[in-house]
Amino acid sequence: MIYPIYIYGSPVLREQTKPIEANSPELKQLVSDMFDTMYAANGVGLAAPQIGRSIRLFVIDATPYAEDHPELADFKKAFINAEIYQRSETTVSMEEGCLSFPKLYENVSRPQTIGIRYRDENGVEHDDQYQYGGMAARIIQHEYDHIEGIVFVDHLSPLRKTLLSSKLNGFTKGKFKAAYKCKTQK
Ligand code: NI
Numbered sequence: 001m002i003y004p005i006y007i008y009g010s011p012v013l014r015e016q017t018k019p020i021e022a023n024s025p026e027l028k029q030l031v032s033d034m035f036d037t038m039y040a041a042n043g044v045g046l047a048a049p050q051i052g053r054s055i056r057l058f059v060i061d062a063t064p065y066a067e068d069h070p071e072l073a074d075f076k077k078a079f080i081n082a083e084i085y086q087r088s089e090t091t092v093s094m095e096e097g098c099l100s101f102p103k104l105y106e107n108v109s110r111p112q113t114i115g116i117r118y119r120d121e122n123g124v125e126h127d128d129q130y131q132y133g134g135m136a137a138r139i140i141q142h143e144y145d146h147i148e149g150i151v152f153v154d155h156l157s158p159l160r161k162t163l164l165s166s167k168l169n170g171f172t173k174g175k176f177k178a179a180y181k182c183k184t185q186k
């Protein structure tokens with residue numbers, strides 16, 4: 001099933017998400033649907049709040065970037081109850097986009113390397129100490145923000161946000177174009 005993607009301004013993008021208790025067939029189906037929804041929108045990451053579910057789940061398939069970033073060749077994962085517990089002091093700035101902000105791309109500064117604990121969709125627990133850098137760390141941190149009620153424009157300077165305010169207001173009013181099914185606050 002392809003879900004509509006909730007656009008900036010939707011309250012669910014700001015909600016406190018709940019941990020996921022047990023693995024279940026429903027959870028596996030949801031993970032599979034989230035991958036399908038992400039692919040339909042040409043995304044590389046999608047978090048549950050973006051489909052209106054306030055739970056600690058996000059999926060990533062970074063393999064489209066593998067040509068330029070060989071370490072991403074098999075980077076397709078679901079992250080359940082993730083916790084980022086290590087962040088390098090070194091930060092890097094990189095351009096990001098988000099399916100909840102169609103066609104908006106902005107530079108965001110984030111820690112270069114992270115460590116994360118999470119459960120995958122098969123119920124296997126992972127503890128990846130300072131495992132991820134570069135593009136992988138970038139995408140994980142972006143998606144992790146979503147399950148914390150944070151969106152990428154929150155990282156921009158007040159000046160940059162002011163410059164973008166009419167565009168951001170446009171998202172909340174449904175004034176945008178996207179090539180995939182969307183849901184706005186109205
Ligand atoms: Ni996003």
